[in-house]
Amino acid sequence: MSREFPISLTPPDWLVRNLQPQKAPVNWAAAVRAAVAMALPLAIGIAVGEPGYGALSSIGALSGVIGDTADAYRLRIVNIAVPQLVGALGVTIGALVFGHGWVAVAALTGVALISGMISTIGAVSSAAGLLLLLNCVIGAGLPLPGQWWLVPLLMTSGGLLVLLLALLSWPLRSGVPERTAVADTYRAVADLLAAGGTGTYEEARHAVTQSLNQSYDVVLARRAFHHGRSPDLVRLLAQLNAVTPVVEAAPAAHQYGKPLPAAVPAAALRLADVVETGATGPLTLRLPAPTNETARAVDQALRHAADVVTGQAPDPRNVGDRLGRPAALRIRAARAARNVLLSAGSWRYGLRLAVCIGLAQVLVSIIAVPRSYWVVLTVTFVMKPDFGSVFSRALLRALGTVAGLVVAAAVLSFVPPGWWDVLVVLVLAPLIPVFTPRGYGYQTAAITPVILVLTDTLHRQGIGLLAPRLLDSLIGCAIALVAGYLLWPESWHTRVGDRLADAVADTAGYVEYAFRSDADPDARARRRRGLYRDLSSIRTEFQRALTEPPPTGRRAAAWWPLVVAVERIVDATTAAGVRVRQGAPSPSAAEVAQVVLQLRDLSDRLRESDVLTAVRTDLMGPSDSVLEPLRQEVAAARAIASPH
CATH class of the missing domain: 1.20.120 (Four Helix Bundle (Hemerythrin (Met), subunit A))
Incomplete structure (x- = not known):
């Protein structure tokens, strides 16, 4: 009698990890900015009888929406404006080689090499490199309307509209993101003190590390824009530095093996509130008398932090940068260029991306593929070297595209073109900043229907866009998996x-x-x-x-x-x-x-x-x-x- 073994229907762990959405709060302000910044240009274009111009500006706004991730206003200027200017150069290069066959192949391959190499510098250069290549692909793959300078101007104006909307509240909230970041660090430290001697300590300490990283980046990035030391920034940096002794005392308290009294983390929470409100003046902490050397260390650290937090004018000469410049800003242009040119890692990333882009462009030049630029765009997104695993991004790109096409099919089938497109973009655009923090597949699913509506405005095909879009995305994913993953042994390690x-x-x-x-x-x-x-x-x-x-x-x-x-x-x-x-x-x-x-x-x-x-x-x-x-x-x- 044969014995039957049940077949497990449980998906593998790596697949579950890829599909599991990440937890993140909804940024309602970013959602509103996305709706306005992407719908308004399209509405203006339709109103003046040039819907294609409006669609191009909305596409430019899309890149601004994706880059609108910073909290501090000065960081937003860098994160959005710099990539937009570099992207304008990319679309200009692409437009100049449009329809020139092997010249376009060589140009895109060269731009891909540069894009991959500069992506290793930091977060801002990574976004700039991505937009340089993306816009170059669009310029080389689409017959764009107007003079050579008009399309870069339209796309850049869309991205700068996102920046303008993001900066509207700056006069009313100047310094608020920085104070909030430092206050959140104090709250994370309070959680760390509460977790001492318990099984949640490791997770709490990791949260403190992330919060400190973010706070130092935000505060020091703002300070990088000042030629002198403003009193507000000096005070914030002093408050951030003052939490270091508390963080150092926390492992000793945890090592003691017993939780600290509840009044200890409560004192740290009280300091967080003072930091966020910017209050000054005497502050009395109700701390229990320390009973051992580790409790004494925590007590002294918190009292020192209280003195600094409530102090009115820290001495600028005694406020040092405990971590140095943030990663995105600490490298000067000359040093960054030297590091990129001499780094084996930057050359490896650049060559890997260039090989895949070159192969994709050769393929679409030899074989007639509808909307062929989508193949190269897919490779660009999947192969972005600093965005994570090529394998998982290819998988999520394919799945996200399929999900997005379902929404796009309903829109293109039942929504008439024209002013209804504005309403569709107004509804779908906010989903991009909402779903982006959840993971790459969710971001792809949100972007796909929006970009299809906008490209349909340029060249009316309706539902006929869907099949080519799916085919091109799958081809692009296959190229990235083979030429960008399987053929590179480092991918397997x-x-x-x-x-x-x-x-x-x-x-x-x-x-x-x-x-x-x-x-x-x-x-x-x-x-x-x-x-x-x-x-x-x-x-x-x-x-x-x-x-x-x-x-x-x-x-x-x-x-x-x-x-x-x-x-x-x-x-x-x-x-x-x-x-x-x-x-x-x-x-x-x-x-x-x-x-x-x-x-x-x-x-x-x-x-x-x-x-x-x-x-x-x-x-x-x-x-x-x-x-x-x-x-x-x-x-x-x-x-x-x-x-x-």
């Missing part, structure tokens, strides 16, 4: 191991520096913050790797315990330093050197293989040493193993 090896080496340097008698507190804080920022990036890389199919995703999952272990080592080092400053005996130089040696050996071994193996640990010393918890964490990290 997670980069978590190499980056984690760098983090372990940096941790060794941090341990070595933290217990020096001449260690500068600000320099120690910068090292610790830099480590946590790097580990946060590794977490992001880890999450991306989990969306890859086996064996890549399975190999990435094996690294997760070690990612957590390295974070715990940094925490243990910080906690040991806090205890020493509270009167505990300092560790000997030999003890510190032994831990540093073990960490550097672990870093070297991590570079040797994609597979984790256990490493022997020899950490001898007195059990009552202040470094004992750190030694245990190092031993645990070295003992982690995964199956071959």
Whole structure:
């Protein structure tokens, strides 16, 4: 009698991770801006008898809507205006090579190389590189109306309209986003203090790292626009720096193993409210009397933060940048150009993107494909190297396009062209900023019907647009998967191991520096913050790797315990330093050197293989040493193993 085995209908974990929407609050202001910025140009175009011009301006507004992600107003200027100006150059180049066959192939391939290379500089240059290539593809694939200068002007005006709408409230809310960011950091620290001694501590500490990253970027980015030090910015930066001792004391409190009294996180929440309102004057914190050295460290840190938060005029000379310039702004133009030209990673990204774009453009030049520029556009979006896994983006692009086409089919079938298109855009455009934070597939599903309505305004085809759109998207995804994923061996290997090896080496340097008698507190804080920022990036890389199919995703999952272990080592080092400053005996130089040696050996071994193996640990010393918890964490990290 044959035995039947049930077939599991449970989808694989990597597919579930790809399709699972990310949690994010709805940005209603961005939704309103998207509706107005994309519907208004189209309405004006229809009103003056040039709907095509209005559609082009709305397409330009679409890129502005996608880039409208910053909170601080000065960051919005950079995030939206710079990519728009670069995009104007891209559409001009594309229009000049339109219909020129192999010249267009060469031009798009060259632009793709430049786009991929500059994407490695930072967030703003990444958006600029994307828009440079996208607009070049549009210019090279569509017969655009008017003189050569008209289309760049129309598309740029649409993007700048988004910027104008975003800046309307600046006079009334100047400085509010920065204060809100710093206040949110204090609230995250309050959650961290409340989580001490509990199982939610790791998650709370990661949230603090993300909040600190965002706050420093927002505050320092605003300050980068000032030639001098304005009192408001000095005060905000001082308040942000003042939370560092609290963050450093939190691991020591957690290490003690018992939750802090509820009045302690409540005091941090009270400080957050003061930061957000900008109030000054005396503030009395109702903190319980500390009963041990770690509670004393938390108490002192909170009282110091209260003095800084309520202080009226911090000394600008004593307010340093604990983290340096934010990632998007800290590299000057000359240095950025040099780094891009000399970086193997930037060349690798650029060549990979250029190969895929070149192949796509050759294919559509040889084979008659309706709306062929959609093939190249799909490759551009999927292959954007700094946007995550090529595999998952290709999958989500295909699924998102299918979902968007269902909506587009209903619109193009039942909604008559003309003024009804304005109403459709007014309804669908707000969905773009609403769905974008949920994930790439959801963003694609929101964008697809809007862009189809706008392109149908340029060249009326109605429902005939749907089949070519689906075919071209699938062809583009296939090109990206084969030429941009399968043919590149690095696609099959997670980069978590190499980056984690760098983090372990940096941790060794941090341990070595933290217990020096001449260690500068600000320099120690910068090292610790830099480590946590790097580990946060590794977490992001880890999450991306989990969306890859086996064996890549399975190999990435094996690294997760070690990612957590390295974070715990940094925490243990910080906690040991806090205890020493509270009167505990300092560790000997030999003890510190032994831990540093073990960490550097672990870093070297991590570079040797994609597979984790256990490493022997020899950490001898007195059990009552202040470094004992750190030694245990190092031993645990070295003992982690995964199956071959």
